[in-house]
Amino acid sequence: MSKSKKEWDGIVKQTGKLMSEMLKTLDIDAETKIDKSSYKDLEGNEEDFIDVNIEGEDLGVLIGYMGKNLRSFQKIFGMILNKAVAAEGEEDNFVRVVIDVSGYRDNRKDSLEAMANRIRDEVVSSEESVDLPPMSSFERRVIHVTLREHEDVTTESFGEGPERHVRVSPA
Secondary structure, three states, X not given: OOOOHHXXXXXXXXXXXXXXXXXXXXXXXXXXXXXXXXXXXXXXOEEEEEEEEEEOOOOHHHHOHHHHHHHHHHHHHHHHHHHHHHHHHHOOOOOOEEXXXXXXXXXXXXXXXXXXXXXXXXXXXXXXXXXXXXXXXXXXXXXXXXXXXXXOEEEXXXXXXXHOEEEEEEO
């Protein structure tokens, strides 16, 4: 069951309140912008989520090495938000949260798209598959989405948990 505009407005407001409390607890001075957004999944279905953008000085601690802290922060915050939403009576509806800090996620997406295109060229010229290093679900999705419009290669995810990676193969 999808949420109404009123429900999403309430979740956005609740997200803002919780994020302010969390950043204050972490003694981080930052501005946040929170919106409901959506994307198309790999099957073309529209998926709604809460988009949180955090801007400020010296936020590297939230990002961490290769975005590791950001992924953890997003996971913990998502659990806190979903518990709060469930307490409000929306327990059957999981709320996906995507957090970006100082444009890190957008920059990472751009570099992953460039890497995917370089790997595509390599796979097409060598006619051999290439296994990429383990990546987060966000990073794997960027690779899949970037290359799905090319008929000369295919992508597939392999492995479990933190070892899950993408294989790019000639079509």
